[in-house]
Amino acid sequence: MARVVVKDLFKRFGKVVAVDHVSFEVKDGEFMVLLGPSGCGKTTTLRLIAGLETPDGGEIYIGDRLVNDLPPKDRDVAMVFQNYALYPHMKVYDNIAFPLRIRKLPKEEIDRRVREVAKLLRIEELLDRYPRQLSGGQQQRVALGRALVRQPQVFLMDEPLSNLDAKLRVYMRAELKRLQRELGITTIYVTHDQAEAMTMADRIAVMNEGKIMQLAEPHVLYHKPANLFVAGFIGAPAMNFLDASVNVRDGEVELDTGVFRIRLPRSLSEVLVRAGPPSEVVFGIRPEHITVSKSPIPGGYQVEVFVTEPLGSETIIDFKHGDQLVKVRYPGGFEAVPGEKVYIAFQLEQAHIFDKKTGNAIV
Template sequence: MSKVRVLGLRKRFDKTIAVDGVSFEVGDGDFVVLLGPSGCGKTTTLRCIAGLETPDEGEIYIDDRLVNDLPPKDRDIAMVFQSYALYPHMSVYDNLAFPLKMRKYPKNEIERRVKEVARLLRIEDLLERRPRQLSGGQQQRVALGRALVRNPKVWLMDEPLSNLDAKLRVYMRAELKKLQKDLKITTIYVTHDQAEAMAMADKVAVMNHGKILQYAPPNVVYEKPADLFVAGFLGSPPMNFVEADLIERDSKILLDAGIFVYQLPDEVGSVVKGKVTSNKVVLGFRPEHMILSKNKIPETFFQANLYVVEPMGSNLIVDIKAGEYLLKAIVAPTVELPPLGERVWAGFIADRLHLFDAKTELAIL
């Protein structure tokens, strides 16, 4: 059993507010990802949990025990960093054994645990090698093994895969997720890579400017983003945004975006009307929810110019220019398109439309 609870965490470095009131809970055995752009406070949050930074304010609990005043070594956590920091002069075996030797485990217990971890990570054949004789992926496994070998209560990982090449990163993230699920180690994992967060997390905390903007399972942050930042940060290519004026006419709610006027269904319109703080809104629709057609069809309601086509193999990313907007659509390779520069009809799936208050940036739909 191990849970982590962070309450009202604040940390400032001189004038920089690195962490600005962060609270979240990690359930026993959960894999939580802190996701956000560089500088948003992910590493500082993790280092506070590890005890490597002292918070200015806030409480950190591991299993209901307040650990603020415990030194890192007494928190029963293991941390994996971006740089593997293996001891270059030691064999893989000795690297794995090191945390146990430091804690004066008996020799046979050390051997048993090192072999067990090596088997789990499939590095049994590498135990006699030195780190420089290993590939990047193998080094990373040794680093993970060293964090595992003590069987810690909590795993803290700071961008542990970001030094690997793209293919290995995708491979290792699945391996790591499988390992975490098998061992049920409560894990807090930091990344700036939204695809990695989506793929690995049970819950994602999306951060910006030292704050958590949304904390929810990956499908929820993707399908129901709480605000404009979250909506734009998850998804590749990202969500399309179009600014619009909200107009009420003959008891209908219209969104006038310049490039089109979109009428909200009545029941949706009344919800939106009750939530907006002004008549300025931002429409959001994901590329995969756009519909393109060479000729007008019922689902398309505005015109654009075909700007460029990016074939991705299983689908196409199609960029279209509508007024000042460059919108991205993901469509099947079988969709019939006009030649580049010519008119294309466009629309989006109505019930996948997101709407944000332009002033507060909060989601209203």
């Protein structure tokens, strides 16, 4: 087991800066997720740690060893890829045994370790089958087995579940998480799926354009996003953003979105005034933090329903704000026809306010 430290890591491909001065530390036994949109540098970061790419700057430590100059096979890491290509002509047993045979381990030890891993992954009955005789989830477990059997110090996983159908993916999430906790192997896991990141991670590094935008525990990213990027990336449906100008009068702050005048409660006003508010901000409110009702709400606003999206356990209600759609999440069913007038209110204690210019959170 080992911690992983990345210091000021930098990597470019020609003109493209793929990893832009990234630093983080993964604690011993921790499940760290790198999360971000396509092309933000997640895979490159992972490949640098594995030794499959050479950095243009920075340092990588595994345990207490600087590994920059070590070849992949000496880094004691195992990587699981999105395309976990098993050897089709080999049975499950031989697929898992393969990395140990390369290392020329004694036959008895190979057998013991393959069976141990198969038991752990609950694929003991599958050892005699060929990959084509397995379901996607079973194949994925075999691929994990092949990585696990080496007993690496660090697990690197690049979107290992993305080839599975939605239902199996959710199931395997829980399986993988349990397994990682049980084995306590330091893991760095790459995904662009925020729900996957939120449910699995001890901590998440949210990346954009080669940089880390925020690194924190899932609940911190959700409740205290450091900037507009993180606020918009975490949570589904995404946080609503309304541009607003700031009016301060007698220490009280009112935001004007052009449609709504939002009087902020004292607690938010104080923070904003103390920060010396910019004239233009972005008001952020999650769909679950807007109350909706068919009868007037004190301090609320009347809006026109654009469309409702019933999901069974909840209903997403959309209304227009200028040419923008605002989404409201209502627990349970909510019947309304397009054009119907309803009332909404913002749960302002849950609101976020960002500096429009820098994108950084003020509240």
